[in-house]
Amino acid sequence: MDTSLMLSPSSVNANKTIESSYKLALKQFMNKNLAKSFTLIHQLYQSCFAEYAKSSISENLLIKIINLYLIEVGVGIKEGKFDKANRTLALNSITSNELINQVKSVYETVIPSEILYNYHLVHISNQELLITDKHSYLSELKSNYMKVTGEGKYDRKFMQLVVFEILPTFDEFTAAQNILSINPMFDAQDYAKLMDIQSNKAEIVQQEKLKQQELKRLEQEEKEKELEKQRQLQKDSNIKYKSIKEIQKQYASESAKPNVGTVASGNKLTELRDKLWYLTNLLKIYVKDNSLIIIVVLILLFVSKRFINTKKINLKDKIVDTVKMAFKFSYV
Template sequence: MDTSTTLSPNAHNLNKEMEDNYKLALKQFINKNFIASFKLSRVLFLSSFNEYKQGTISLNLLIKIINLYLVVIGVCLKEHHLDQILTNSARNSISSNEVNNLLGSVWSTSEIPTEVIYNLHLLFISNQDLIKNKDSYLYDLNKTILNINPQDKYGEKLLNLVKFEIYPNFNEFEKSERLIKDNEQELQKLHQIKQIKESNAEKLKQKQLDDAKFAQDLKLKKDQEARKLAHEQNLKYKSIKEITNSYNNNQREVSSNKDLSKKENLKEKLMYIVNITKKYLQQNSIVLVVILILLFGSSKYLKGVNIKEKLVDTIKMAFKFTYI
C-alpha cells in the first residue's frame, strides 16, 4: 500500500528528499558506480524504518529502499565490487541479523512483503557463504513458502526461485517435485537442472582427479629428476675419486718401479763385482796363495808393517791389472 497520500504536509518534503536519494542510489547502481550506490542505499536503509514509523515516508518508499539495499548487497558481494571495509559492512548487515531485526521492527514474519522475502532469498542463494546453517535456513524457508500466494507476481517469482534454484542447490529435488506437483513442463525443467547439476558434479570430480594425478605425476617427475641429478653427481664424484686414486696408484707404481730399478741396478753392479772378483780369484789363486805364504812366512821380517793394508793394496793392483 502506498501511504504517501496519507502523509502530513510537513512529511511530504522529507519523503520527496528520501525518494530523490533513492532514485540517485538506483541510478548509481545501474551505472555500475557500486561503491557510491552501496553507501547511499545503506544510509537510506538504516534511516527509513524510523522515518516510516514516524509517518514521514510512505510504505511504498520503504519497500523500494529495502529492496534496493538487498539487491545492491547481493550483487556487490557476489561480484566483489566493494573494498574490504565496505564488504565487511555489507556482510555484517546480514550475518548480525541487522536486516531481520529491522524488518521485524515493522512486520511480523508472516507479514513481510513477498517482494522483500524474494530479494532476501535471492541474496542468500547468490552468496551461499552467508548461510551459516543449511538445515536452519531450509526450515525457515519451508515455513515461509506455506503462506505464499502463487498468483501474486512476487509470490510466483519466489516459488520459482525455491523450486529451480534453492532446493536443487541443496539437492532437495524431491521437495521441488512436491511443489511442482503434476506440472509436466516444470518437471521436465527440473529434470534438466538435475542432469546439468550431476554433469557439473561429475566434471568437477573428474577435474579434481585429473588435478590430483597431475600433481602426483609432477611430484614423481621432480623426484625422478632429483634422483637422476643425485646419480649424476655421484658418478662425477666417483669419477673424480677414481681419477685421484688412479693418479695416486700410478705415482706409487712409478715410485715402486724407481725403487725396484735402483735395486736391480745395485744388484747388477754387485753381481758384476762378484763375477769379476770370482774370475780374478780363479785366475790368480796360485799367486794369492804364494803371497799369503810369503806374508805369513815372513812375518818376522815384517814387524811394524800393516799386513792387512798391504794385502788389500796387492789385491787392488791385481784386480786393476786383470780388469785391464
C-alpha cells in the first residue's frame, strides 16, 4: 500500500522522509543491530503521532512505526538486549500507559488488530515485568477483543493469540471456550486445539506438582539426616564427656584411698626394722658377755690359718668345732 495515499502534496515529502527512516530502522533490526535500530525507531515513535495529527504521514506508516517499536520493545526486554538507558525507555513507554494512551488518542473506539496483536504479545512475553495486576490486564484485554469484528486482516491472528496463548496462560479456559462458541472465526478444530492445550497444561501442572513434592521430600529427608547427624554428634559428645567425668571421679576416688601395696610395704619395713633392732641389741649383749671368748676364737682362727694350707684341714669343720667349744666354755 502506498503510504503517501490521501496525503496533501505538501506532506508527501515529509512522509517519504519519515518512511525512509522507518525502512532504515527495519533494515538494522533485521540485521540484528538492535541498538541503532531502537534509537531510530524510538525517535520515529515519539514524533509519529504528532506527524499523523498534522497529516504529514499516512495511517499505514503510523501503524508500521508503532508495530516495529512494539516488536523491538518486546524482543529487547525479553532477550535482555537493551542497555540500561534503552531498557528504561522501553519499559516506561509500556508501564506508564504512554503508548496505549497515544494509540487511543488516534483510535477512540476500535484499535487496529495488528497493533493489538503486538501490544499484547509484548505483555504476555514479559508478563513478570509488564503485568502487575492480572485482573486489570484481563479486563483491558477483554475490552479489546470484544470489539474485534473478524473483518480485519489481522483479526484472526489477534484472536488466536488471545484464545490459544494469553487466556490459557492465566488458566482462563472457560473464557477461551466462550469465545470459540460464539465467534464465527473459529471451528471444531480450534476447539479441539484448545482442549489439547488445556490437557497439556494440566499435565505440566501435575508434573510440576509432583516435582515440588519430590523436592520437598528430599529436603525433608536431608533435614532429617542432618538432625540425626547432630543427634549422633551430641550423643558421642555426651559419651565422651561422661567417660572423662567417670575417669576423673575414679581417679579422685582412688587418690583418696590409702595405697594397699604401700601400706603393706610399710608394714614389712617396720617389721624388718624391729627385727634388726632386736638382733642388734641381742648382739650387743652377746658381745658384751662373751668378749673374751670372741677374742680367743679370733686368735685361734689366725693361728690355724697357717696349718690349713699345708695339711688341707677342713676349715669349715674346724671353725664349727671351735665355735662349739667356745659356746660350751661360755655356758660352763
